[in-house]
Amino acid sequence: MRKILLCLLMSSSLLSCAQNNPAIPDLYKEVKFKNKNIHYRLGIQVAACNFSLFINDVPVVRNFEEASGTFNTSAPVNDLILKSGKQHFKLILYPGFKNGLPLPALAENILAKITVEGLKYEGEGVKTLIDPFTILEIGGEGKKFTEKGKTTAVYEGTFEAKVPYDLTAWSGSKDLRKEDPATLEKEVLAFYQQYISIVKEKDEKALARLVYEKEKYYAQALFLGQDGSQAQWDAYLDLTRNSTLVMMPLEKYKMNFYANGRLVTLERIDYPNIGEPALRSESQENGRTVVGFYFCQLHKREGSNQLELIH
Structure with missing residues (x-):
């Protein structure tokens, strides 16, 4: 299926x-x-847990599967950016599943990295207007993951976005x-x-x-x-x-x-x-x-x- x-x-x-x-x-x-088009995309990398990622309190990507390997994707978010200014993000981490059953707590080897970039589409080509920048990094070379043993961990922050429109x-x-x-x-x-x-x-x-x-x-x-x-x-x-x-x-x-x-x-x-x-x-x-x-x-x-x- x-x-x-x-x-x-x-x-x-x-x-x-x-x-x-x-x-x-x-x-x-x-x-x-x-002629002023700009397309914001998130680079999303999360390992050893499940998660939900929100922009302005609207879901962007979720993953609820077996807690093995690393989840990688790139997601467009213009439809969640209604106007220029600060955009709020929230990442919620959950224990993964093993053999179809939820694990009781978050592990210690969790990694997460979220980046933002701005692209402009010109015909068949793509131009980078804003180079990828990191808005959150946990584990690895980033912030140490300190929520081991908890049932959830929440990380929030903001990033700036500039769009030519203002949508109600x-x-x-x-x-x-x-x-x-x-x-x-x-x-x-x-x-x-x-x-x-x-x-x-x-x-x-x-x-x-x-x-x-x-x-x-x-x-x-x-x-x-x-x-x-x-x-x-x-x-x-x-x-x-x-x-x-x-x-x-x-x-x-x-x-x-x-x-x-x-x-x-x-x-x-x-x-x-x-x-x-x-x-x-x-x-x-x-x-x-x-x-x-x-x-x-x-x-x-x-x-x-x-x-x-x-x-």
């Missing part, structure tokens, strides 16, 4: 944007500051932690079921209406060009046109809040799916089962009681 992460995000707004706004493949025409996104949204959790969870589940119904009914017009505002935000944050906007829409169309794709039941999840309570989502709590989106599909590819999972981070605009997907 193979897993794929599909960053298909939805808005629950039923506004008829398809009639009054350009189609999603044309959103690149609304992107500003293309969820920055002025309601703090959903203040709402009745049972009522809110019912609303979130209703949203998820709406998503599932659209995919089952293969209603591409409804899908276009639902994702428009999210895609507009995403296009600007990533400075998408024509190919990028088309690729976003093509990924959505795969949901409605893949004849083998089946949406899976929502199960083994927990409602979690991010962005200081302004975002809410459902995430799996079962190993080895811990922290993954609860919204999932299965499809067939070359005789193999492919599991897709889809981020749905919802917010409520100030003055509104309607959930919309913004990230």
